[in-house]
Amino acid sequence: xxxxxxxxxxxxxxxxxxxxxxxxxxxxxxxxxxxxxxxxxxxxxxxxxxxxxxxxxxxxxxxxxxxxxxxxxxxxxxxxxxxxxxxxxxxxxxxxxxxxxxxxxxxxxxxxxxxxxxxxxxxxxxxxxxxxxxxxxxxxxxxxxxxxxxxxxxxxxxxxxxxxxxxxxxxxxxxxxxxxxxxxxxxxxxxxxxxxxxxxxxxxxxxxxxxxxxxxxxxxxxxxxxxxxxxxxxxxxxxxxxxxxxxxxxxxxxxxxxxxxxxxxxxxxxxxxxxxxxxxxxxxxxxxxxxxxxxxxxxxxxxxxxxxxxxxxxxxxxxxxxxxxxxxxxxxxxxxxxxxxxxxxxxxxxxxxxxxxxxxxxxxxxxxxxxxxxxxxxxxxxxxxxxxxxxxxxxxxxxxxxxxxxxxxxxxxxxxxxxxxxxxxxxxxxxxxxxxxxxxxxxxxxxxxxxxxxxxxxxxxxxxxxxxxxxxxxxxxxxxxxxxxxxxxxxxxxxxxxxxxxxxxxxxxxxxxxxxxxxxxxxxxxxxxxxxxxxxxxxxxxxxxxxxxxxxxxxxxxxxxxxxxxxxxxxxxxxxxxxxxxxxxxxxxxxxxxxxxxxxxxxxxxxxxxxxxxxxxxxxxxxxxxxxxxxxxxxxxxxxxxxxxxxxxxxxxxxxxxxxxxxxxxxxxxxxxxxxxxxxxxxxxxxxxxxxxxxxxxxxxxxxxxxxxxxxxxxxxxxxxxxxxxxxxxxxxxxxxxxxxxxxxxxxx
Amino acid sequence: xxxxxxxxxxxxxxxxxxxxxxxxxxxxxxxxxxxxxxxxxxxxxxxxxxxxxxxxxxxxxxxxxxxxxxxxxxxxxxxxxxxxxxxxxxxxxxxxxxxxxxxxxxxxxxxxxxxxxxxxxxxxxxxxxxxxxxxxxxxxxxxxxxxxxxxxxxxxxxxxxxx
Numbered sequence: 080x081x082x083x084x085x086x087x088x089x090x091x092x093x094x095x096x097x098x099x100x101x102x103x104x105x106x107x108x109x110x111x112x113x114x115x116x117x118x119x120x121x122x123x124x125x126x127x128x129x130x131x132x133x134x135x136x137x138x139x140x141x142x143x144x145x146x147x148x149x150x151x152x153x154x155x156x157x158x159x160x161x162x163x164x165x166x167x168x169x170x171x172x173x174x175x176x177x178x179x180x181x182x183x184x185x186x187x188x189x190x191x192x193x194x195x196x197x198x199x200x201x202x203x204x205x206x207x208x209x210x211x212x213x214x215x216x217x218x219x220x221x222x223x224x225x226x227x228x229x230x231x232x233x234x235x236x237x238x239x240x241x242x243x244x245x246x247x248x249x250x251x252x253x254x255x256x257x258x259x260x261x262x263x264x265x266x267x268x269x270x271x272x273x274x275x276x277x278x279x280x281x282x283x284x285x286x287x288x289x290x291x292x293x294x295x296x297x298x299x300x301x302x303x304x305x306x307x308x309x310x311x312x313x314x315x316x317x318x319x320x321x322x323x324x325x326x327x328x329x330x331x332x333x334x335x336x337x338x339x340x341x342x343x344x345x346x347x348x349x350x351x352x353x354x355x356x357x358x359x360x361x362x363x364x365x366x367x368x369x370x371x372x373x374x375x376x377x378x379x380x381x382x383x384x385x386x387x388x389x390x391x392x393x394x395x396x397x398x399x400x401x402x403x404x405x406x407x408x409x410x411x412x413x414x415x416x417x418x419x420x421x422x423x424x425x426x427x428x429x430x431x432x433x434x435x436x437x438x439x440x441x442x443x444x445x446x447x448x449x450x451x452x453x454x455x456x457x458x459x460x461x462x463x464x465x466x467x468x469x470x471x472x473x474x475x476x477x478x479x480x481x482x483x484x485x486x487x488x489x490x491x492x493x494x495x496x497x498x499x500x501x502x503x504x505x506x507x508x509x510x511x512x513x514x515x516x517x518x519x520x521x522x523x524x525x526x527x528x529x530x531x532x533x534x535x536x537x538x539x540x541x542x543x544x545x546x547x548x549x550x551x552x553x554x555x556x557x558x559x560x561x562x563x564x565x566x567x568x569x570x571x572x573x574x575x576x577x578x579x580x581x582x583x584x585x586x587x588x589x590x591x592x593x594x595x596x597x598x599x600x601x602x603x604x605x606x607x608x609x610x611x612x613x614x615x616x617x618x619x620x621x622x623x624x625x626x627x628x629x630x631x632x633x634x635x636x637x638x639x640x641x642x643x644x645x646x647x648x649x650x651x652x653x654x655x656x657x658x659x660x661x662x663x664x665x666x667x668x669x670x671x672x673x674x675x676x677x678x679x680x681x682x683x684x685x686x687x688x689x690x691x692x693x694x695x696x697x698x699x700x701x702x703x704x705x706x707x708x709x710x711x712x713x714x715x716x717x718x719x720x721x722x723x724x725x726x727x728x729x730x731x732x733x734x735x736x737x738x739x740x741x742x743x744x745x746x747x748x749x750x751x752x753x754x755x756x757x758x759x760x761x762x763x764x765x766x767x768x769x770x771x772x773x774x775x776x777x778x779x780x781x782x783x784x785x786x787x788x789x790x791x792x793x794x795x796x797x798x799x800x801x802x803x804x805x806x807x808x809x810x811x812x813x814x815x816x817x818x819x820x821x822x823x824x825x826x827x828x
Numbered sequence: 829x830x831x832x833x834x835x836x837x838x839x840x841x842x843x844x845x846x847x848x849x850x851x852x853x854x855x856x857x858x859x860x861x862x863x864x865x866x867x868x869x870x871x872x873x874x875x876x877x878x879x880x881x882x883x884x885x886x887x888x889x890x891x892x893x894x895x896x897x898x899x900x901x902x903x904x905x906x907x908x909x910x911x912x913x914x915x916x917x918x919x920x921x922x923x924x925x926x927x928x929x930x931x932x933x934x935x936x937x938x939x940x941x942x943x944x945x946x947x948x949x950x951x952x953x954x955x956x957x958x959x960x961x962x963x964x965x966x967x968x969x970x971x972x973x974x975x976x977x978x979x980x981x982x983x984x985x986x987x988x989x990x991x
Contacts (some may be wrong), residue, residue, distance in 0.1 A: 109925055306911070308918075308931075311862070317863070453863070453865075501926050503926070737925055741963070769964070770958075773958045784944050
């Protein structure tokens with residue numbers, strides 16, 4: 080183990096899984112989302128300071144500008160137009176479009192009249208601002224609706240006053256207040272100054288639209304940045320340029336925890352284009368600043384050339400010695416003995432003793448990397464005791480707090496500009512790159528852009544941990560599942576808690592659904608940093624439990640769909656925070672129907688079904704594949720989702736398709752391995768992501784429902800791998816128990 | 829050294845001729861639409877056109893360009909600022925998620941359509957295969973290439989008819 084402190088990269092990511100339920104009112108939604116999460120950790124993640132969990136359900140202060148209607152932080156209407164502020168980082172899930180759409184709906188603004196602007200980071204106006212846990216929509220749904228309704232009420236009031244009529248006799252539509260009885264109307268922009276003088280109503284007193292009154296929500300709306308994107312405008316963190324800016328790179332020890340013993344700094348400083356080179360000691364925090372050598376140059380190419388020429392002697396006495404092959408051998412040993420229990424209901428041993436049929440299997444999944452296509456980077460300027468950051472981060476407030484700590488100033492002296500992120504997937508929840516840029520900028524005295532190379536990005540990720548599950552189950556004479564045991568072997572960074580995304584929770588499937596269930600969890604020590612990766616926990620547990628359910632269905636000689644529906648049982652809410660089995664069965668049946676489950680398939684073809692509940696989303700997927708000599712052709716994936724009403728149909732569908740492709744890419748050939756503390760893969764040549772020719776047809780079906788909407792960044796990913804693996808079994812009789820499937824010799828056609 | 833980029837001759841001054849075109853575009857010329865992804869021609873985020881051919885600018889020394897004309901994503905729109913057919917299809921179909929790979933995807937699509945105005949599904953898959961999309965927007969990229977191809981063909985027919 081290293082001497083580093085891993086506390087800040089522990090279980091900081093709020094996950095909405097297992098025992099988390101849907102709730103109808105705002106406060107309960109907050110509770111739902113924060114859920115079982117340790118409150119201290121939540122504050123750390125979101126960078127909230129002060130007293131309670133000040134979420135944006137509290138309507139923030141109004142502004143004093145008399146010419147503009149600005150009843151809250153989300154809206155500014157004046158004579159020139161309607162601005163709506165997007166509060167959260169855009170990392171690819173479309174929230175810069177969908178969150179403002181929610182405001183515009185209740186404001187009754189025509190979407191083409193709205194200009195969307197990325198907001199500043201301001202807790203007093205916006206509450207928590209971050210992108211993670213598929214939470215942007217559910218956490219902000221109520222507050223954004225009420226913010227739009229507030230402005231609308233003030234516009235109505237202003238028009239009523241001007242016309243001398245009752246507010247109830249007039250209405251709004253398409254950015255106008257309308258007095259139908261007299262055939263007159265006024266644009267919001269004309270009314271803005273008068274509306275600004277109206278009293279701000281209590282947001283809780285406002286009547287919100289019913290779903291059938293929505294005019295914007297549920298439509299297909301193209302992303303607000305799309306035109307700038309296709310013109311190549313500088314939207315991303317990596318695109319920022321400042322006058323006098325220099326270009327920095329940072330070399331850390333290939334085995335995490337290593338320190339700089341010596342380096343050829345003089346030779347580096349003599350290279351063309353190089354301005355400076357120096358050692359940073361690091362601050363001992365695994366999530367902030369690791370030791371290394373910084374190089375500052377006139378351009379990125381000179382910086383990268385110098386980094387290649389850099390020779391560092393590392394002190395690896397405290398460095399990682401992580402070894403995947405050693406971990407695998409340990410897991411092989413541990414799977415034969417019992418471990419600490421997370422779940423123990425009924426009598427598993429008795430169920431196994433009396434079962435008519437048994438199944439068992441040892442499941443393994445490898446570590447994977449986030450591999451955001453935009454490598455980590457941050458532009459920083461330290462001047463006169465103040466720090467300014469241009470950062471592609473999922474957690475801007477935390478970025479401010481940790482950078483302030485690293486350079487030794489107050490967070491109030493840090494300004495962070497949130498910029499579009501070239502992918503997140505959980506990687507940019509952690510601000511190590513922001514801390515590095517801050518520390519380098521402080522020393523450099525000029526604005527710098529820190530650029531990680533792809534090799535840096537793969538070597539210093541916070542990985543999705545690998546894991547191992549010895550699965551055992553029993554079915555009775557009727558083919559009903561009576562016993563289930565999951566002996567889970569995971570990893571720990573701090574010697575006690577499982578890594579984030581590597582801890583099984585008591586609500587894990589099928590706890591509460593099958594009578595006799597035991598889940599055990601043992602953690603192996605691990606130095607390389609592990610953390611949240613799209614649908615943390617669920618992205619691997621889904622594979623194991625939904626594959627093993629299929630194994631038990633086959634052991635019972637029964638249809639997999641029938642067994643899945645039988646396990647889900649009668650429609651009911653699983654605890655206050657769990658899934659609703661009726662919604663679950665609903666999506667399973669819908670996916671099966673749309674995919675044509677049970678129809679006759681060609682030779683070599685097979686279908687597989689899987690369901691998983693995560694991030695408050697109920698999602699089922701059916702895959703149809705054919706297999707020839709271990710070459711898998713995924714013909715079609717049918718997805719059914721129940722996530723409440725859809726905000727932006729285009730964005731929602733894109734997330735579902737993308738989650739399927741990401742899931743397929745990852746399960747097929749992605750793996751990072753470690754030996755002697757070092758990551759063995761350095762670039763995309765050894766981390767082969769899925770390409771267009773292997774992309775299947777994806778059909779997406781949403782269930783219309785009145786539940787409050789939940790997020791779609793993550794929950795469609797977990798069911799993909801088990802659906803495909805179950806289909807592979809149906810097609811060729813080979814049970815995949817290792818991800819990626821390349822480990823079992825399979826590949827995509 | 830000079831470089832012909834998006835119809836303009838740009839002076840590069842005293843630059844290391846081995847500098848990859850990518851970094852010349854981004855750091856020296858301020859054309860940051862072209863993206864850095866891997867540095868070893870494995871992802872296509874840095875795709876630009878050199879005399880109409882798609883190249884990976886991260887592994888293309890600037891000295892290799894010579895007198896050829898470089899086109900980046902910033903150079904696709906018309907002189908009046910209107911989006912070209914590929915760009916418009918990308919907007920209309922809401923292709924992007926994070927959007928980071930899309931400049932490279934658009935340039936690869938542009939190269940394909942210049943060479944093959946009426947590409948079949950296999951042509952599209954083959955031409956676009958070098959370009960990774962971490963978010964998995966391939967389904968929409970495929971569709972957008974087809975839409976852009978149809979738009980260009982109908983524009984070409986209209987222009988033929990007018991002559």
